[in-house]
Amino acid sequence: MKLNQEINNKKIKDKVQKIFLQIFKIKINNFENLEFNKTKEWDSLKHIQLILALEKELKIRIKTSEVEKLSSYQKIIKHLI
Amino acid sequence: MLFHSIIYLIIFLPFVFSVYFLLRKFTDNDGKYFIIFSGIFFYGWWNVNFTPLIICSVLFNYFISQKIINLENNSKKKVILLTGIAFNILYLGIFKYTDFVIDNLNYIFELNIQNFDLPFPLAMSFFTFQTIAYLVDCYDGEVEKGSLKDYSLFIIFFPQLIAGPIVRYNNMMSQFNTIQNKWINSKNLLLGLTIIAIGLFKKVILADNLSINVDYGFENYDTINFVESWIVSFSFTLQLYFDFSGYIDMATGSALLFNILLPKNFDSPFKATSLIEFWKKWHITLFNFLMNYIYFPILRSLQKVNYFNAMIVTLLVFIISGIWHGPSYGYILFGTLHGLGLIVNHTFNKFNLFKMNKIIGWLITINYVNFTLIFFRCENLDSALSIIKSMLDINNISFKTNFFDNYYIVIVYVLSLIIVFFFKNVNFLIENYFEKKEHIK
Numbered sequence: 001m002k003l004n005q006e007i008n009n010k011k012i013k014d015k016v017q018k019i020f021l022q023i024f025k026i027k028i029n030n031f032e033n034l035e036f037n038k039t040k041e042w043d044s045l046k047h048i049q050l051i052l053a054l055e056k057e058l059k060i061r062i063k064t065s066e067v068e069k070l071s072s073y074q075k076i077i078k079h080l081i
Numbered sequence: 082m083l084f085h086s087i088i089y090l091i092i093f094l095p096f097v098f099s100v101y102f103l104l105r106k107f108t109d110n111d112g113k114y115f116i117i118f119s120g121i122f123f124y125g126w127w128n129v130n131f132t133p134l135i136i137c138s139v140l141f142n143y144f145i146s147q148k149i150i151n152l153e154n155n156s157k158k159k160v161i162l163l164t165g166i167a168f169n170i171l172y173l174g175i176f177k178y179t180d181f182v183i184d185n186l187n188y189i190f191e192l193n194i195q196n197f198d199l200p201f202p203l204a205m206s207f208f209t210f211q212t213i214a215y216l217v218d219c220y221d222g223e224v225e226k227g228s229l230k231d232y233s234l235f236i237i238f239f240p241q242l243i244a245g246p247i248v249r250y251n252n253m254m255s256q257f258n259t260i261q262n263k264w265i266n267s268k269n270l271l272l273g274l275t276i277i278a279i280g281l282f283k284k285v286i287l288a289d290n291l292s293i294n295v296d297y298g299f300e301n302y303d304t305i306n307f308v309e310s311w312i313v314s315f316s317f318t319l320q321l322y323f324d325f326s327g328y329i330d331m332a333t334g335s336a337l338l339f340n341i342l343l344p345k346n347f348d349s350p351f352k353a354t355s356l357i358e359f360w361k362k363w364h365i366t367l368f369n370f371l372m373n374y375i376y377f378p379i380l381r382s383l384q385k386v387n388y389f390n391a392m393i394v395t396l397l398v399f400i401i402s403g404i405w406h407g408p409s410y411g412y413i414l415f416g417t418l419h420g421l422g423l424i425v426n427h428t429f430n431k432f433n434l435f436k437m438n439k440i441i442g443w444l445i446t447i448n449y450v451n452f453t454l455i456f457f458r459c460e461n462l463d464s465a466l467s468i469i470k471s472m473l474d475i476n477n478i479s480f481k482t483n484f485f486d487n488y489y490i491v492i493v494y495v496l497s498l499i500i501v502f503f504f505k506n507v508n509f510l511i512e513n514y515f516e517k518k519e520h521i522k
Contacts, residue, residue, distance in 0.1 A: 037361065043427070044372060045391040048380045063221035068373045 009081050012058070016076060019053045036071035047071075082126040084331035085284050090277075093123065097239075098338050105263050113234050113257065116339070120237035124204065131202040135237070138172065142212050143232045149219045150226050162220045166213050173209040176201050181408030204243045206405055208236050210370050211247050217374055224250050231257075240336040244328055246346040246366040253341065262340035272514055273337030276507050280330025287500075288323035290493040291316045294484050295458070302464040302471075306479045310471035317458050318451045319497045322351065325364075330507055342515070345508050351450075351501045354442035356419070356426045359450060371398050392427065396420035406457075411465065415457040422449055 017031055024041045028034070036042050042050075051062050051070065058080065062070065070076045082089050097119045101112045125132040145165040152158045180196045187194055215235070218224045227250075234257065235250050236242070256262060298305050298313025305313060326347040336343045346365050353359035360368050376398045380386050383394075396417070403416020429437075452469065459465035471477075485491050 043357075043430070044376065045386070045388060045427070048377055048391070049386050051377075052381065052386060063223065064373065064378060065218050065221045065223045067377050068369065 012080050013077060015057060016054070016073070016080065019050065019057055020073065023050050023053055031073045034073040082123050084277075084328060084335070085281055088126075090281075093119075094335060094338070101339065102265050113230050116239075117230070117233045117237050120234075120239040120242055123239040124237070124242060127203050128200070131200075134176075134202050135204070135208065138169075138208065138212065139233050139236050140229075141168065142216065142236075143229050146216055146219045146224070146232065147226065149216065150224070158220055162216055165216045169209050169212055169216075173205055175199070176205060178404075178408045207241075207243070207245050207247060210367070210374075210405075211236065214247070214370060214374055215250050218250060227254070238336070238341070240332040240339075240341075241343055244325070244332075245364075246329060246332070246344050247370050248343060248366070252344070256341050259340075266340050268514070269337045269340050272510065273334040276330050276334030276337065276510065278334075279507055280327040280332075280334060283323040283327030283330065287493060287497050288320045288327060290490060291320040291323065291497065293490070295320050297484075298468070299458060299460075299464065302459075302467045305468070305471055306481065307471055307474050307477055308480050309482050309484060310468050312482065312484050314451050314455050314468060314472065316494075318351075318447075318454050319501065321454060321457070322347070322501065323497065326506075333507070333511070342511070345511075347506065348508055349501070349506045351447055352443070353446050354439045355437075356422045356446055356449060357430075359446055360419075360423070367402070371402055375401060388431065392424045395423050395427070399423065409460075410462060411456045411459050414462070415453050418453045418456070422453070 017028075020028060020031065020034065023046055026041055033039070034042060036047050048067070051067055054060065054070075054076070055062055060080075066079070070079055082093060084090075097116070101115055104110045104112045104115055121132055121136070124135060142165065145161060145168075148161050149158050149165070152161065176199050179199055183194045183196055186192055215224065215232075231254055232250075235248070235253050238248075238253065241248055294313060295317045298309060298316070329346045333343045344366055348362040348365065350359055350363035353362050376394055379394050379397070380391060383390050397420070399416045399420030400413065401416070402419075403413040406412040406416070452472075455465045455468050456462070459468070485494070
């Protein structure tokens with residue numbers, strides 16, 4: 001059961017990282033450091049593109065009030081797992 | 082009642098503070114009703130006739146919010162949410178923009194419709210946005226079913242009632258309901274009083290003295306010379322900052338006395354080296370509202386989110402922000418110019434044209450903000466254009482001015498400039514204190 005959970009989490013992380021690479025179109029060495037408004041490429045436009053891509057790829061619905069809260073890679077992973 | 086008035090500082094605030102904590106210490110009462118009634122009194126002090134308007138808004142929106150929370154059918158929920166939002170915008174629009182619309186209709190179609198001369202109820206612009214955010218949060222399931230008492234407290238809590246910061250329900254209620262916040266906290270009290278004193282200094286010593294030259298300059302816009310026009314425009318930029326951020330400091334300090342931490346609203350905006358950065362430091366809670374409840378939802382509703390769409394929505398959002406500030410073309414132009422400025426800034430970043438030197442970026446930003454604020458302050462476009470013309474009239478440079486005719490005013494200017502460009506702001510005090518508190522825990 002725990003193993004299944006871990007495999008599932010790994011799959012989600014991989015998907016999210018793939019989405020980040022698609023949206024930002026840059027080489028990312030450390031995903032953990034990525035943060036909205038602090039990472040140069042992560043501006044408001046990229047943020048909304050990222051949210052829409054997450055919704056589409058992961059087949060989830062992100063609420064209006066959650067859009068601003070998902071402001072770093074770590075927060076997004078924590079929200080999804 | 083104004084924060085810098087004697088009645089507020091010497092009577093109202095100490096009285097409400099004392100009774101609130103006495104109630105909580107010696108009775109089972111949570112003091113919330115007392116704070117609500119104090120808020121209504123605070124609001125009614127200015128004009129008692131407007132109190133029914135805020136009470137009606139609170140009752141209506143509470144009813145709508147509970148309907149949204151209780152419904153399970155998503156499409157019905159959405160209809161109620163949109164009705165609620167439309168009602169709030171209409172409510173604000175009737176009081177704030179009716180005469181503006183009539184004036185425009187009269188001008189365009191050469192009509193002669195009489196103005197209604199409706200007085201504008203204080204704080205309405207702020208509590209309208211705060212309410213809309215709350216209704217959306219209810220729709221999203223972020224807010225749980227709550228009491229009318231809690232909702233009233235959220236809107237009518239007097240420190241943030243009149244001019245923000247725009248607060249969020251969960252953030253406020255979690256603080257009010259924290260058991261440790263039931264008692265007087267001497268450190269919060271000390272910090273709160275210090276921040277009130279800083280806000281008072283900004284408002285009374287700096288802003289009010291800067292306003293002397295501002296008022297003179299904007300009244301005599303057609304006679305002031307090159308140097309005077311620059312002094313007048315920068316004086317207004319500084320005055321507005323000290324006035325508004327001083328007000329917010331007094332609000333933050335007052336709320337801290339009740340162990341409530343309000344969100345930060347200013348963060349040394351004149352140190353920004355780009356317009357994008359400026360809007361992360363100026364009227365932060367308004368900008369966050371515009372982003373989260375207008376910009377993101379509009380972009381999400383579009384079929385395709387691309388750079389072009391995002392820039393159009395940016396412009397639209399800032400035009401809305403201009404209209405929200407007040408029924409005048411000066412405000413609308415201010416919003417539009419900031420929208421356009423942000424488009425230029427984003428385009429510059431997107432195409433990575435060249436690396437902007439920080440000092441040049443800072444100079445461009447502060448001057449752009451300063452020029453746009455002339456439209457914000459002027460009563461009509463002619464006077465704004467006249468001041469800008471004087472500022473650009475390099476053939477007519479004269480250093481003759483009576484603006485600095487006493488040492489006191491010179492000291493105010495020097496202090497103002499040192500504070501905005503070199504000093505840390507009150508957030509530093511707050512963050513430092515709360516960080517230490519976390520550490521101790």
